[in-house]
Amino acid sequence: MTKVEIFDPAMCCSTGVCGPSVDPELTRVASAVYSLEQKGFNIKRYxxxxxxxxxxxxxxxxxxxxxxxxxxxxxxxxxxQVVRVGGYPANEEFAQWFGVKPEELNEKPKSRISFNLNQL
Structure with missing residues (x-):
């Protein structure tokens, strides 16, 4: 089974949606990693x-x-084995490593919020 580990630089979050502007590259990587984790693949970010x-x-x-x-x-x-230094893999590389289609890596993390308006 393929194991992928991503060692990120110091940052406040891995999604790219915090701070004054959104980093689309971090958002893309976060979506790909999330999709692969949801499929049960061995991928970790540190x-x-x-x-x-x-x-x-x-x-x-x-x-x-x-x-x-x-x-x-x-x-x-x-x-x-080191495969990349100073940059993130393309979705095509993630797909090749795990045997999936690149379009499968666009799933966004979802969180469900539930609240009762009568209790506000």
């Missing part, structure tokens, strides 16, 4: 701000970080 221990425990990430600094992020590993 952020430098919230998962520094995972960065430190991975020898490849530590090596890249020492050689190139934080500007090397994001780094993408497929089955523990």
């Amino acid at each position: 952020q430098l701000t919230t998962n520094p221990d995972i960065f430190a425990q991975n020898n490849e990430i530590t090596r890249i970080f020492k050689e190139k600094g934080p500007d090397a992020l994001p780094v993408v590993l497929v089955n523990d």
Whole structure:
């Protein structure tokens, strides 16, 4: 089974919808990752701000970080092998790695809000 790990730079969130402007690249990646997770694939994202221990425990990430600094992020590993440094994969690459169609990677996270107007 394919395993993909994305090591993100320090940022406030992985979706790209926080802050003064929306980053469409982060939104695209968040949608692709969400879609793949919903299908049960082994894909993980780690952020430098919230998962520094995972960065430190991975020898490849530590090596890249020492050689190139934080500007090397994001780094993408497929089955523990570095496949991308300094950028995110295209949806076609995600699709190839997991054997799905690229158009299957556009699912947006949904959250359902329920409230009773009579209780307001």
